[in-house]
Amino acid sequence: MRLKPTNRNTHSSDIPKARLNLQLFRTKTLPFLHQSDTPNPQLERYDPVMKRKSSILLQPRENDTGLPPCLLVDAVGLEGRAAELKKRSWKKGVKLEAIERAISMTDLTTLEGADTSGRVERLCKKALRPDPNPDIPQVAAVCVYPNLVETAVKVLEGSPVEVASVASGFPAGQVPLSLRLADTRMAAEQGADEIDVVISRGAFLSGQLEQVFEEVQAFKEAAGKAKLKVILETGELGTFDRIAKAGWLACEAGADFIKTSTGKVKINATPATALCMLHVVRDFEAHSGRAVGVKVAGGIRTSKEALHYLALVLETLGPSRLTNKLFRFGASSLLNDLIRQWKKQKTGRYMGPDDVCLD
Amino acid sequence: MSSDHVHKTYKLYLGGGFPRSESGRSLKIERPTRSTNRSPRILAQIARASRKDLRGAVEAAQKAFGPWSKAKPMLRGQILYRMAEMLDSRGREFEDLLVSFGLSDRRQARLEVEVSCNRLLWYAGWADKLGQVLGTVNPVSGPYFDFSSPEAMGVVAVYPGEKPALLSLVSTLAPVIVGGNCGVFLVPYEAGPIAITFAEILATSDVPGGVCNFLTGTRDELLTHFVMHRGFQANFLVSDDPREIKLVEYEAADHVKRGKTVPLGTPALWRSPACQGLDWISPFLEIKTTWHPIGL
Numbered sequence: 001m002r003l004k005p006t007n008r009n010t011h012s013s014d015i016p017k018a019r020l021n022l023q024l025f026r027t028k029t030l031p032f033l034h035q036s037d038t039p040n041p042q043l044e045r046y047d048p049v050m051k052r053k054s055s056i057l058l059q060p061r062e063n064d065t066g067l068p069p070c071l072l073v074d075a076v077g078l079e080g081r082a083a084e085l086k087k088r089s090w091k092k093g094v095k096l097e098a099i100e101r102a103i104s105m106t107d108l109t110t111l112e113g114a115d116t117s118g119r120v121e122r123l124c125k126k127a128l129r130p131d132p133n134p135d136i137p138q139v140a141a142v143c144v145y146p147n148l149v150e151t152a153v154k155v156l157e158g159s160p161v162e163v164a165s166v167a168s169g170f171p172a173g174q175v176p177l178s179l180r181l182a183d184t185r186m187a188a189e190q191g192a193d194e195i196d197v198v199i200s201r202g203a204f205l206s207g208q209l210e211q212v213f214e215e216v217q218a219f220k221e222a223a224g225k226a227k228l229k230v231i232l233e234t235g236e237l238g239t240f241d242r243i244a245k246a247g248w249l250a251c252e253a254g255a256d257f258i259k260t261s262t263g264k265v266k267i268n269a270t271p272a273t274a275l276c277m278l279h280v281v282r283d284f285e286a287h288s289g290r291a292v293g294v295k296v297a298g299g300i301r302t303s304k305e306a307l308h309y310l311a312l313v314l315e316t317l318g319p320s321r322l323t324n325k326l327f328r329f330g331a332s333s334l335l336n337d338l339i340r341q342w343k344k345q346k347t348g349r350y351m352g353p354d355d356v357c358l359d
Numbered sequence: 360m361s362s363d364h365v366h367k368t369y370k371l372y373l374g375g376g377f378p379r380s381e382s383g384r385s386l387k388i389e390r391p392t393r394s395t396n397r398s399p400r401i402l403a404q405i406a407r408a409s410r411k412d413l414r415g416a417v418e419a420a421q422k423a424f425g426p427w428s429k430a431k432p433m434l435r436g437q438i439l440y441r442m443a444e445m446l447d448s449r450g451r452e453f454e455d456l457l458v459s460f461g462l463s464d465r466r467q468a469r470l471e472v473e474v475s476c477n478r479l480l481w482y483a484g485w486a487d488k489l490g491q492v493l494g495t496v497n498p499v500s501g502p503y504f505d506f507s508s509p510e511a512m513g514v515v516a517v518y519p520g521e522k523p524a525l526l527s528l529v530s531t532l533a534p535v536i537v538g539g540n541c542g543v544f545l546v547p548y549e550a551g552p553i554a555i556t557f558a559e560i561l562a563t564s565d566v567p568g569g570v571c572n573f574l575t576g577t578r579d580e581l582l583t584h585f586v587m588h589r590g591f592q593a594n595f596l597v598s599d600d601p602r603e604i605k606l607v608e609y610e611a612a613d614h615v616k617r618g619k620t621v622p623l624g625t626p627a628l629w630r631s632p633a634c635q636g637l638d639w640i641s642p643f644l645e646i647k648t649t650w651h652p653i654g655l
Contacts, residue, residue: 350414352589352614353421353513 070279073240082271088311109143117151124155140324149190168197171262216253229257235267247280259295268298278316297330303341369405372558374419375568382409405551408574416572417590420541423569428511428539436486443479482533509644511539513592520597524550534639551575586610594618
């Protein structure tokens with residue numbers, strides 16, 4: 001893809017909507033540009049006290065920079081807030097429901113060089129029926145490499161469990177764009193319902209934001225009908241500022257989900273990065289009216305961690321976002337722990353290692 | 360004995376570390392006074408473990424089980440030997456503790472420490488002989504080489520008695536871990552300071568973290584949670600209480616747990632050879648039989 005030159009003098013209102021609004025990132029004096037004059041009816045709520053329509057929850061707070069608040073990250077505050085919500089406790093029935101919800105939000109993942117079609121079939125069957133107990137819900141999706149999409153589609157066809165494929169030169173993304181696009185197209189053609197692509201971290205970190213933006217747009221086009229999940233690889237971005245910027249950029253470029261990590265680097269999803277990204281999608285929805293999902297991935301193994309993430313979603317976006325349409329866990333061993341905790345809630349007995357099936 | 364100026368905080372022993380109870384609770388160990396108008400003297404505060412500490416302990420033990428059960432038997436023997444060395448060098452301290460907490464008189468305490476050391480040595484010797492003694496080559500009618508060998512089961516729930524505090528703990532701990540199992544010990548709170556001091560010996564004897572985990576607290580509160588936990592593969596109960604024995608055995612049926620129950624007994628009985636033996640090790644081992652074709 002050819003890079004278009006950017007003209008820094010272009011007035012903000014001249015920029016077509018589909019292009020990245022670079023001023024947003026480059027200056028702190030311009031007003032918040034995309035704030036639309038006509039509020040999105042979906043976001044409006046009639047406020048009986050003020051006797052007018054308002055959308056308080058999703059309205060970006062005022063600040064004198066004109067930037068959406070999510071892009072002005074208070075790192076200490078963010079970490080503090082994320083840590084505070086860890087203490088939120090879920091009791092009895094609510095906990096059971098939260099665990100079920102977490103299971104239904106799981107993207108059961110296998111991304112190993114040693115993956116075989118046999119293993120993927122097994123995993124798909126587990127996705128369809130995680131446990132002999134029929135009260136335990138199915139997971140959201142099975143996430144595999146493009147080569148194995150066909151196998152997964154065969155098993156999961158006709159079921160609500162979706163097939164997700166990683167693509168675009170996963171996990172590093174360090175191959176030519178033409179190959180990354182071909183990779184993405186192939187996954188879509190094989191029948192993947194969701195495609196997880198990685199951004200070029202190298203380009204992003206060297207300031208070539210337009211390139212990253214255009215790439216994501218191209219991936220969106222290549223993915224066709226499939227949902228596009230854009231992996232920011234937060235562990236490589238380093239700061240919350242960059243994470244928020246990259247997240248916003250992906251949202252503007254048309255991502256359906258923004259995802260924390262590939263699970264292939266040292267630092268994976270953390271509650272604070274997830275919270276940062278939740279702020280991004282909240283502000284982006286207020287700004288554009290489009291709800292973008294968040295997927296946390298890598299290193300999430302216990303129910304306790306999963307419930308912590310649900311608390312973050314609940315407190316940032318509200319209960320209506322606790323659905324697998326808008327929040328996902330990318331994990332493999334997490335599912336077994338969720339099942340174990342579910343059974344503990346039901347029976348009062350802690351489960352042993354032999355009480356869940358191995359992958 | 361600890362200095363008069365530094366009062367020791369007896370915490371739990373979980374996964375090789377000494378954390379407080381997640382619940383933040385503690386229990387006092389008091390020495391009753393004869394006069395009625397004086398409040399009893401507090402000898403020590405010990406942690407009161409909760410259900411969630413138990414959950415953490417089982418997880419730590421499950422994690423430790425793989426490497427510990429796969430460790431060479433000779434290494435396990437050496438580690439048990441090292442425990443005896445460490446206990447011997449701190450013997451005087453344990454005598455003083457037993458006496459000061461009113462668990463034993465001076466003469467009995469000395470004997471208890473001595474026998475505890477010997478018992479560790481005795482089990483240390485067994486580590487690399489279990490396979491030979493408990494394993495068999497079985498005569499079968501067919502061209503097969505057929506042999507059975509003992510293997511560790513997993514995580515054992517151990518309920519040592521209150522008296523003799525040290526010897527009861529050592530006599531239940533050594534046979535469980537010598538075969539490659541891990542243990543979670545529900546220590547009666549009166550024996551807490553002894554057990555947690557003994558944990559310092561474990562921590563300095565190269566026993567990997569998580570192989571032994573000590574929860575101090577009350578049996579009344581924690582026993583139900585222990586017996587209902589399906590992470591345990593076996594129980595080792597020291598008790599005379601028929602209700603406790605029934606509860607442990609009844610709940611064991613749910614998960615087909617194995618186990619051994621021994622009576623509380625007297626210090627003299629615990630010092631006798633009746634309280635050590637191969638039949639203290641074998642309930643916590645599974646026998647695996649392998650058939651191998653001959654002449655192919």
